[in-house]
Every structure is written in C-alpha cells, then in structure tokens.
Amino acid sequence: MSKARTSLTRTSLVHLALIGYAIISVFPVFLTLINSMKDRNAIFRNPMQLPTPETFDLVGYTTVLGQGDFATYFQNSFIVTVASIALVLLFGAMAAFALSEYRFRGNTLMGLYLAIGIMIPIRLGTVAILQGMVATGLVNTLTALVLVYTAQGIPLAVFILSEFMRTVSDDLKNAGRIDGLSEYAIFFRLVLPLVRPAMATVAVFTMIPIWNDLWFPLILAPSEATKTVTLGSQIFIGQFVTNWNAVLAALSLAILPVLILYFIFSRQLIRGITSGAVK
Amino acid sequence: MSDIPSSHEATGPIRRPRRWHIGVFLLPAFIVYSAVMILPLIETLRLSLFNTVDGQPAFVGLGNFKVLFGDERWAADFWNALKNNVIFFIIHMLVQNPIGVALAAMLSIPKLRFAAFYRTAIFLPTLLSFVIVGFIWKLILSPIWGVSPYLMDLVGLKSFFSPWLGKPGSALIAVSLISVWQYVGIPMMLIYAALLNIPEEVIEAAECDGVTGWSQFWKIKLPLILPAIGIISILTFVGNFNAFDLIYTVQGALAGPDKSTDILGTLLYRTFFGFQLQLGDRSMGATIATVMFLIILAGVSLYLFAIQRRMRRYQF
Numbered sequence: 001m002s003k004a005r006t007s008l009t010r011t012s013l014v015h016l017a018l019i020g021y022a023i024i025s026v027f028p029v030f031l032t033l034i035n036s037m038k039d040r041n042a043i044f045r046n047p048m049q050l051p052t053p054e055t056f057d058l059v060g061y062t063t064v065l066g067q068g069d070f071a072t073y074f075q076n077s078f079i080v081t082v083a084s085i086a087l088v089l090l091f092g093a094m095a096a097f098a099l100s101e102y103r104f105r106g107n108t109l110m111g112l113y114l115a116i117g118i119m120i121p122i123r124l125g126t127v128a129i130l131q132g133m134v135a136t137g138l139v140n141t142l143t144a145l146v147l148v149y150t151a152q153g154i155p156l157a158v159f160i161l162s163e164f165m166r167t168v169s170d171d172l173k174n175a176g177r178i179d180g181l182s183e184y185a186i187f188f189r190l191v192l193p194l195v196r197p198a199m200a201t202v203a204v205f206t207m208i209p210i211w212n213d214l215w216f217p218l219i220l221a222p223s224e225a226t227k228t229v230t231l232g233s234q235i236f237i238g239q240f241v242t243n244w245n246a247v248l249a250a251l252s253l254a255i256l257p258v259l260i261l262y263f264i265f266s267r268q269l270i271r272g273i274t275s276g277a278v279k
Numbered sequence: 280m281s282d283i284p285s286s287h288e289a290t291g292p293i294r295r296p297r298r299w300h301i302g303v304f305l306l307p308a309f310i311v312y313s314a315v316m317i318l319p320l321i322e323t324l325r326l327s328l329f330n331t332v333d334g335q336p337a338f339v340g341l342g343n344f345k346v347l348f349g350d351e352r353w354a355a356d357f358w359n360a361l362k363n364n365v366i367f368f369i370i371h372m373l374v375q376n377p378i379g380v381a382l383a384a385m386l387s388i389p390k391l392r393f394a395a396f397y398r399t400a401i402f403l404p405t406l407l408s409f410v411i412v413g414f415i416w417k418l419i420l421s422p423i424w425g426v427s428p429y430l431m432d433l434v435g436l437k438s439f440f441s442p443w444l445g446k447p448g449s450a451l452i453a454v455s456l457i458s459v460w461q462y463v464g465i466p467m468m469l470i471y472a473a474l475l476n477i478p479e480e481v482i483e484a485a486e487c488d489g490v491t492g493w494s495q496f497w498k499i500k501l502p503l504i505l506p507a508i509g510i511i512s513i514l515t516f517v518g519n520f521n522a523f524d525l526i527y528t529v530q531g532a533l534a535g536p537d538k539s540t541d542i543l544g545t546l547l548y549r550t551f552f553g554f555q556l557q558l559g560d561r562s563m564g565a566t567i568a569t570v571m572f573l574i575i576l577a578g579v580s581l582y583l584f585a586i587q588r589r590m591r592r593y594q595f
Contacts, residue, residue, distance in 0.1 A: 248418075
C-alpha cells in the first residue's frame, strides 16, 4: 500500500517537472503568437492576455506584408531547401550504395573522407568558399547556397543511408542481377524504394539547418533578390525594432511554416532520432 | 558481398570487367563535397599562412598567428572571444546536458502518460531558427515590455530583475541560457534513445537484486548511457565553438555590450567581413578560422581516441 503511494507521488512529481519544462519550452512561442494579433496598447498593458475582440488587431501583419518582400524570401528559402535536399538525397544515396554494396580498394578511406564533414563544420571554410563563389560568379545566386548546403548535408546522409542499405537483403539484389538488371537499375528500382523511411529521416535532418541558416545567406547571397526568409526576417526585424506589432508579426510569420512542418513530421523526426539513426 | 570473389576463383582466373558504376555512384557526392567543403577548408588553412605585404600576397609562415595571439590590436579581442567561448561551452555542459539527461530519464519511465506530448513540446524550440529564438528572448527580457518583471513578480522575485542582456556582467550568461533553452531537445532525445535501447533483461535483473528508482538510475542506467553522453558532449563542443547566429541576432555583430558576448564565430565574421569602420581582412579571417578548426579538431580527436575507442562506428 505505502509502496503504491510513493510511486504515485513520484509519478506526479515527474509529471509536474515535465509540464513545467514543457511550458518553459512553448511559452515564449505562444506569447509571440498571441501578441502578434493585438493592438499596440494591449501588447504593453497586458502581454499575457489572449487577444479579445477589443484588442484584436492585425496591423503588424499588414505592415510586414506591405513592406517586406516576404513572398520572395519564402520562395527563395523554399527553392534552396528543396533543391539541396533533393541533391543531398540523390548524391548521398548513390555514394552510400557504392560504399555499402561493393568492395573496392579505398572503400574505407572514402568512407572516412566523407565522414570528416559530420564533425568538422563547413563554416570554417567560409573564407575560401566566398573566394571560390566570387571567382565563379555565383555570389548572390541561390545556386551558391544550394551547392554549400548539398556539400554540408552529404556526409550525414551517406553515413545514415549506408547503415540502412547494408540491411537490404543480398538475395534480392542478386536475384535482380540474375534477371539481368544493371547495377543502376538495382540501385534505383530495388534499393531506393526499400530505404525510403531512412531517406525521409535524412530529409528532415537536412532540412532544419538549411531552413534556419543565417551565416551563408548573410555572406554568400545577401542581395534583395536572393534573401532567404531567415536572413530577410533578421534584417526586417532589425529595421523595425521599435514597431512591436511588426516585429511580433514578422516573428510569427517566420515561426508558422516551421510549426506546421513540425506537426506533420514530428513523428518521423522523433522516430528517426530515437531509432538510433544518428549515433 | 563477400562471396563474389570466391565464386570467381571457382570459375577460373577471369579478370573482372572494370566496374565503372562504382565511380559513377561515388562521383557526384565526391565532387560536390570536395569542391565546396574540403578544398575550401584546405585553402582556408593555407591562406592563414599568407598575408599582404606591400600590396603583394606573401608567405608569412606563422606570422598571422603571432599577430593574433600577441599583437595589441588583435590579441585582446582574440583572447576575450576565446575566453567567452569557453564560458559559453561550460555553461552548456553544466546546464543543458544535465537538464537533457534529467528530462530523458523522466520521459523514459515506462507507461508514462503524455510522454509524446512532452517530447514534442520540449523539442519544439530546437527547430526554430536562431533569428526567431534570439528576437523572442530579446523581447521577453526587454525591460520595455514588462513580461519578465511581471512573471518574476508572480513568484515574488521582481526585485531581482535587471536588463541582463544589456549588462556586460550578465549578458554572456543570458545568451548562453537562451541557447541552452533552444538546444536542450537534442541531448534529451539522444539520451532518451539510449535509455530505450537498454535491454529489458538488465533492468529486470537489477530489479530482482532490489536495485530500483534512483540507485537503479545511477548504478545501472547511467553507466550504460555514458557513450551517448560522450556524443552529446562532443556535439555541444563542436556546436559551441562554431556558434555565431544567436549572438549576431541578439547582440549584433559587435557582440555587445562592450564585446562581453564576443565569441570566435562573431570575431571571425567581423574580421573577415568587416563591420562599420573596420575593413574586412581575408588573411586574419582565415587565421581565426584555422584556430577554430584546430580547436574543434582537438576536441573531436580527444573524443575519438581517448573517450570513445569504438572507432568501428565511424568506418564504412
């Protein structure tokens, strides 16, 4: 009896702690979202209150959408992220297949070479990357960003995907070979469909740092036409520091796509992490 | 895989045709990765040995490093940034990782209700960009918007409020804690995964021996998740010595107040790219990047060779 009671108190304490921390995690985001829909007076007089019919005001959003070119920023971020993920997945899967499927001289060496990028951040090469982009005329193009993010994403993609490809049955591939499939057909038609869950995990892991990156857009593509949404909101908010409605609305606009994607992919993401894909 | 050569031996010494497809599979990844990542990295390391002398690029050996470590124009900034970066890292290790482990330990209690909800909520900040996180906290900690004083008033601590981000003494701690708030989800998830991977039999055996609750966590689970703690430590190390975005967003490129939040990432940005009156300096930028590279390399090597001997996981 007493044992049951202590375990009950323990469980409630655990819930209390977890609820407390969950509130700490979500509260700032929540606060930003509710205040972005209030008028200026209400933001300051009563920051904790939900927007009421009297205080409801979308002036921040109209300012943001009227002034900043957020549609372009979103489009840029979208193009860069999708193109980079596609290239990371294609190139990463091809390399992972070569490394996990064939024995050849230099296999281990190539694996280690590609693994360097998991630990060493690509940012350290910025000085020479900018130089190279200037020399090839790619500064202020989205191509520059796509190239950098592809290179950044490949190491982890190769690492995760080759672990998964090793689990694809050899019998299946050999049956394909006997049926006269080329090695390319085996890769594209047999192996790729089987590692689709791993590809999804890699896609989510690749996406987050690309979408959120500030450093490379700031250095490689700061022009108005190529700003990503992260850089765009950084600069926009910097200009409107005193216009709290606009700042809160811009923040909310930047949060929303992440929130939506998170609710769609959170299962995939959390399963990816906890299944030991990144260890 | 391994039986292919032996079957060839059985059919006689036929030379295998050149397997071009291996090259085709490897080439795209190899080219992009080498051209955009490895070669620039090497070029950056090389540039750190050169500087402009009389308008001509000239080999100066370790001269740039001597200037960075000892010259009065550079050394104060560099050592300040390095010191701040170390403090930044220590705060993460002392706050972020223990909280992450504690949260994971609680989440992994079997049949805990709402565990998925807690996980989702606590991991949310990790997905937001530094720009969003930085500005949200800047607003919340701002004395103009009374949110923090109001909240502290609720627990009777209002008198302790001060504009932390604006004071040289507390700004670095405040920024570090914002970063901890954002990233606590990563250690939590990795430790959580490690805890789930502990075999049932081990836990059952412990329970048979009467080891439960706290002592079970300390004596059984903690030693088993030490490898995961090693991984989160090295991830924190690399992330911290490479950090830039959050400080740039919250405190600007000058990493104010009075450079009290300047870390190597912001110093690299200012040096290489220039800021306000300061002109960009490619050689010194490359030198700082090289120092960061060496620090990260030292950390990673220490981890691989001293802490985690199991190199197998990093081989393909």
